[in-house]
Amino acid sequence: MIWTVDPTAAEPLYAQLAAQVHVALSRGDLSTGDRLPSARELADSLDLNIHTVLHAFQQLRDEGVIELRRGRGAVVTAARPPGMAEVKTALSRYVEAGRTAGLPAQALITLLKEALRS
The missing domain is CATH 1.10.1200 (Non-ribosomal Peptide Synthetase Peptidyl Carrier Protein; Chain A)
Structure with missing residues (x-):
């Protein structure tokens, strides 16, 4: 999965990251059990603050899309959002x-x- 953000967009960066996960799920590019890059790796590769990435991960966790496992990162728990x-x-x-x-x-x-x- 290729991650991108547009710092000039009106949509917050964390929301852009979360939306990319939703799109990848809807296309079948991500499925249950897949691991996302660590927050540090993703932040470094996109030149973002780690808290921005963590905000996206927390939103996805709250939506039931991923599970955050200490020391193991983020794992997809929902192959497709309901509906x-x-x-x-x-x-x-x-x-x-x-x-x-x-x-x-x-x-x-x-x-x-x-x-x-x-």
């Missing part, structure tokens, strides 16, 4: 409806972002 299949199906219908209506991809993204904010 992911239903959301993926709904998003596919959303994209198809947008294409049918002739909307460009950027318009669909803007509409989705607005819906997430409300």
